[in-house]
Each structure stands twice: as structure tokens, then as C-alpha cells.
Amino acid sequence: MNEAALQYLTERHCSTQWRDFLGVLGEELVGQLNEAGAREFMARMGARFAQRFDLGPCSSLAELERAIAQIWLDVDWGWTGIEDNGDALVIRHHCAPLRTAFGESSDAWSGAFLQGAYQHWFRMLGSSDTLQVSQQSAVDATGSVEFRFGR
Numbered sequence: 001m002n003e004a005a006l007q008y009l010t011e012r013h014c015s016t017q018w019r020d021f022l023g024v025l026g027e028e029l030v031g032q033l034n035e036a037g038a039r040e041f042m043a044r045m046g047a048r049f050a051q052r053f054d055l056g057p058c059s060s061l062a063e064l065e066r067a068i069a070q071i072w073l074d075v076d077w078g079w080t081g082i083e084d085n086g087d088a089l090v091i092r093h094h095c096a097p098l099r100t101a102f103g104e105s106s107d108a109w110s111g112a113f114l115q116g117a118y119q120h121w122f123r124m125l126g127s128s129d130t131l132q133v134s135q136q137s138a139v140d141a142t143g144s145v146e147f148r149f150g151r
Helices: 003-011 016-051 061-074 098-102 112-124
Strands: 079-084 089-094 132-135 145-150
Touching (some): 061 079, 112 145
Antiparallel strands (some): 079 089, 132 145
């Protein structure tokens, strides 16, 4: 993809009126809490966010994927793909506005928001505490990030 087109589309992920505010909010989070504290804070925010959205009945992986993807699409936060790789579920979140909202320096901690949301939804579906969502990749230039749900 053309670099200028990618930059334009990525910048559209976050309303201009919020970009500077969220940027300084992120800087203050890391300044007050350090990176680990900012990750923990964002994970709690993600869980609180997920509490607002009921997945409804999900009796298959395909139904779960559709339910979660629809929530993200409805709030203009991209979409999700979920696949079973045998020993864990691989969750790929595409086009999240995290980097656009908080800046590239947020890559180390902002993905924890999504991690917290996914963890909450899996718990609401009955997963045990031994199964955890963990971030497997950094947030890339398109706002995509990969998670793993398993032991």
C-alpha cells in the first residue's frame, strides 16, 4: 500500500479533536505509572469497556468471532479474527486506533486495553482463571495486533 495512503487512513482512526488530548493522557499515564502500570491500567479499562457489551449466545468459535467483531465494528475500532491453532486461540485485532490516539510510544502498553476486553469476554463465557489472554505482537502501523488465549 502507498505510504501516504496508509498514513491518511491510519490518521482517520482517531478524531482530530481527541488526538492531542489522548496523546498527553498517554504520556501522563506512563509518567505516573511506568510502562507496567500503564499496561495494568489499560487492561482494567478494557475489561470495563467490555462489560458494556453483551456478546449474546456464542455456541461456536465462528459465533464468538462474529459477536466480538461486530462490537468492534460498531464502535469503529476495527474488527477481530479468531482461529484455533490446537493449543490456544489466536486473536487478531485489525485497525485499532491505539497508535493513532496515543502515539507510537504507546505500543508497549496500549494493546493491554484490547487484552483486557478479550480477557473479560472469555471469562464471561465461562473460561477458567488458568486461561489467559496475552499480547503476542506490537501494535503495527495499521493498528493490527495479535493475542493468544490459552495456558
